[in-house]
Amino acid sequence: MCCGLAALLGILVHVSVTDQTVGEARDHALDRLAETTEAFEAGDRLPPGAGVDLAGLPAELRTLAAGGQRGTMVGTGDPYPTMWAAGPVSGGRTLAVRVDYAQGVRTIEGLDRAILGSSALAIGVTLLVGAFAVTRVTRRLHSTAQVARRISAGDLDARVGDPRAGGTPIEGARAGGTSTRGRAGPQDEVAAVAGALDTMASSLQNKLLSEQRFTADVAHELRTPLTGLHAAAELLPPGRPTELVRDRVAALRTLTEDLLEISRLDARSERAEVDAVRLGAVAERVVRAADSGTGLRTEVRVVRDAVVETDQRRLERVLGNLVANAHRHGRGPVTLTVDGGVITVRDHGDGYPEYLLGHGPQRFRTEGGARGHGLGLTIAVGQAGVLGARLVFANGVGGGAVAVLTLAGS
Template sequence: MRPPLPRWAGPLAVKAGLFITVMCCALAALLGVLVHVQVTDQTVGQARELALKRLADATKAYEAGDHLVPGSGIDPAGLPAPLHELAAGGERGTVVATRRGRPAMWAAGPVDGGRTLAVRVDYAQQARTIEALDRAILWSSALAIGATLLVGAFAVTRVTRRLHATATVARRISGGDLDARVGDPRTKDPTRPQDEVAAVAAALDSMASSLQSKLLAEQRFTADVAHELRTPLTGLHAAAELLPPGRPTELVRDRVAALRTLTEDLLEISRLDTGRERLDVDGEELGALAERVVRASGTPTAVRIERDARVETDRRRLERVLGNLVANAHRHGRGPVVLTVDGPVVTVRDHGQGYPEYLVAHGPQRFRTEGGAKGHGLGLTIAAGQAEVLGARLAFANAEDGGAVATVALPPVPPGGDDPTAPPPDTAG
């Protein structure tokens, strides 16, 4: 059985969260890059225009023989080499470089004598503006991603909680609780918008109601048939007892007895189906109980008590379970049949062809046959039902060396219960 999903999340919520995170990060990165490039281009362009304007003014002053404006000079120290080479080639250009730890926009152009006239414009303010913008982009992106994740997680978790509730109800229905319903509020209020989860919940509730109605009808039919058969079978049994001795009379009595047994089995199944059976619990020694079952069956079944145990159980129901398993082993298997008691676990094994695959995988099913094989009737179905009432676990398997193995694991003795392996109390004075 798969473990239940956590209430707060599941694989769908994790995948949705990862998808939202990746998409938010990608979108934030894309927008951040676009804003950074746009603002940087604009800032650098403005600084470049200013530097070129000052270079033009300085060139006019130099050609007129006037003093150069502050921040300009001929072949100044710190002029970037690429810009110096560009001016030496007779072209003007600009470049951003660091001088004495401060960023600056340099503009340079050629002048007479193969020298370079350069202008330096402080670029620190623009650089700080771009850095502040980058920090703002990072913080705003982080906040936007966090807010989107919170909203997305809230929305996705609401859906996953509803899906989890639907899955939980489906598990309860598969476990036999046919009264379980999802009851999604959206399915009860037609004015609210319907979504796929509500559609699944409504379909599951409808399926559960339909299944419950069919099973109740089947149970009523089984009980009604069994009750209706009891009266004519009682009369038939009385009439068979009046027949003269002989082989035909034995055949009639045998068939009447089989019909009565089948009718009683149907009635017992109908009572088990209602789920209203009550236990009459008492302390029982498993070894002694197993021996009584074998004696009552009248079959050559070996009893092995590897480790006796005292259990709190309903003696009549446990005898019914073990008796049906022993009878089934002799009827459908092959000897030798061995009933083993090992603590609170009782095993019934034969050495026939083993259980069918469907029975091992899904448990006993009423009157089912496969491949032309003889069916298992109602005995194993009743044993499984009574074991469930007892709170025991009934498992069916096939031994590796051949043969069918049925295991009844009874619940452990509650704390403070009797332990048959414990030494007797000291009653000496």
Template sequence: MRLGLPQWAGTLAAKAAVFITVMCCALAALLGILVHVSVTNQTVGQARELALSRLEDATAAFEAGDTLRHGVSVDPPELPDSLRELAVAGERGTMVADSRGRPTMWAAGPADGAHALAVEVDYSQQARTIEGLDRAILWSSGLAIGATLLVGAFAVTRVTRRLHATAQVARRISGGALDARVDDPRTKDPTRPQDEVAAVAAALDSMASSLQSKLLAEQRFTADVAHELRTPLTGLHAAAELLPPGRPTELVRDRVAALRTLTEDLLEISRLDTGRERSELDTEPLAALAERVVRASGTETEVVVVRDLVVETDRRRLERVLGNLVANAHKHGRGPVSLTVDGSVVTVRDHGDGYPQYLVAHGPQRFRTEGGAKGHGLGLTIALGQAEVLGARLSFANAVDGGAVATLVLR
């Protein structure tokens, strides 16, 4: 975005450059003004002393009736009016003004009461000296500002580059890559000075390690619990099949089936959490697959085909995603429910109360439901995980006229 600086460094580097430039300009202006004022005062003071000294000699010669020297005259037309008035009033004074196109130091005093005796001293050399000094101040200030900007930009860019690396790692961690680390070399060598960026990098690495450890422990716990539940549930299922027919038996079988489904869902989530799931690709007509999913669900779901497309995907995983979306629409929404195929985009919509705001903003969360809804919140979590394995993008939104809309975009 900005020439000479990477995109990530633009804002901070620009602010630092502006700050450095402003401070350099202010400092250069202050020093330049001080030098200019000091040298000008010294130069003008020397010229004033010389002019007053000549005025004293000219006054003595004028009072003695001697011939006036060159540069001394009475009431010269070039004498500034303010200085003339001062001399006529009986005072002595000096002033720098142009005379015949060149800078002149004037000194004037009273002569015969109503006249002014004036002495002019050439001030051209002093004026040229001050002009040369001003040019030198401007050039040196420009060079100093340029050099400071280069050094400052180099230093700031080094810091922003490290900050950018830290921000990238933070984004990777938030995206699920918990093994990402900054690994700032300053944090590994205690003998090196530790600046604020190194402290932030170290804190981020420590946080990521702690978060990864806790998440892995949670995943292991979930997988272990699900595995341990499979054996007793298998026994319960077999025992329930031996019970005599009746309402109590149906209730037991129903609860055992629910527990087995929950256990299988937990096992599937634990496999997805490991990140080791790989899709087995095959070509599949998307419309036919959608109709097959609806038939298997046993629900009244309308299939709308806007534009069919043959996609390369994992059929089993895609059926799992669409099946969970359709089941969720019927379980938590209201009819009519429709599944629309438009090229590589598949949309499942119901006409219920819509998704909760937390789900739209942050995605599905396991074991969280709102509004008294039944379920464990695992169906959409599994659908999202399987979509990620497929390399697809699954998003959730609410329609303007009511209802939940889940959109799956295949790649």
């Protein structure tokens, strides 16, 4: 719009000044023609630049004068800019005068140069200012979008922290405190969006922290009575009812321990104890523990063994949960493959459900009447995060669920 306005103003000034300059030159030429006509009729000597049927007179102007009219015209074939004026005289001849028009042409050319220079300067300054202003806005919007993506990925500590978003609450996830950012300046639309995003993230973080604390408190409260219940169940006389009670108590204890582990993972208080681990040996140990006493069989394939720096206990926890999930929700044969730092667990069942492939494991959600609480894969993902590993779920081409664990540095 600024460039268009500058061009329009330049054109208007050019047309106006050109009309004025040409008009003044024409008036001067007509005045000279009137003076020359009086001198011609009085028989006086004609002034320089005037004469009858002068050479170089434009044909259009000669025709106009022959028709009994007076007129003016800028010459085109003259060695220098000339304004011609002509009119009829006795005998069907044409009386003409020519006036130097070079000054008018120089005036118009100088004006055009000034218009072009000022327009270019104005457009350049406008573009620079506009680019600077737009770049600042787009940079802030890009930063806000990046923070929104980080929050969507689970980083609830991410904040935009726009200094113009005055009065935005910034709430600490770890300390649980709340502080208010003072107003540093007038708030614009981008700052309003950034402030709303920070407020939403703080609110969502507080709600999740409240739920995590509730889960941890419930698990801790259940732990003590379950310990006593387990001890009491061991004192019951042998029999089928006793076996049922012991089985349910064991299931409750396992669920409570899983909830406690998830609460620690949510609090990000877990730290890996790194040591050199041979993956082939770990895979064999995990499979033996998973298949022992269950009648299940898991095949171990070591394509390429490797020694990696990782936490062996957490790695065994991840692989054990993946193998148990494959047996519980899939069908055999179940294979655990070690290929360098990449470990794959595959079954040949119906595969993972769509919600899990799209959004990852969800607690206490299973489909198709499957047994379990949906916590095994959730814990596997959390422990993989502590290890700095990447756990990906997919469905195999020929059917079955495929879980691929890629350890850090692989």
